[in-house]
Amino acid sequence: MRTTLFRFHTSAFSTQHSALRSVLSSRGTALLEAAVTIPILLLIAVGIFEFGRAYQTWQVLTNAAREGARVAVLPNTDNAAVVAVVRNYMTNGALPGAGTAAVGVTRNATVGAYTASQITVDYPFQFIVLQPVARLVVPGSRTGAPLTMHATAVMRNETQ
Secondary structure, eight states: OHHHHHHHHHHHHHHHHHHHHHHHHHHHHHHHHHHHHHHHHHHHHHHHHHHHHHHHHHHHHHHHHHHHHHHHTSTTOOHHHHHHHHHHHHHHTTOTTGGGSEEEEEEEEEETTEEEEEEEEEEEEOOSSHHHHHHHHSTTOOTTOOEEEEEEEEEEOOOO
16 A cells, blocks of 8 residues: 555656646746847847937938038028038037038039039937847847948029
8 A cells, every 4th residue: 555655646746747847848948039039129129219310310411411502502601601501400400419520512513504512411320229239139240330421412503
């Protein structure tokens, strides 16, 4: 009788041990899956945010160059006034590095049979979160490295 009881107890312990191992195994699998997918989902979410911010910055630069070209084509305006308009537009567009952007003014550029003014803006853009998250997924990644955005506007000069 003792042997039967012992076998039953061993059998019950074995069943509980298998169930516990199964639960721990599924928990470990879930933890491993989460450890793999969370950085990838974070990279996608941060990428969407950062590229939206980069697109908004590029739009502000393009509009700033366009506003500068509108001033540059007017008679009796100097380059300092054009640069001031461009930098003011960038400041109003909430770009933190408006003072460090390179603004180029080219007057009397030939466009067909007319002369035009060309305004170029080069702005140093820095991603905020993308590079650290990309390095979390792929160590040593250059994704999200700083870059220089370039915007150009050309308008025909007005005659007096």
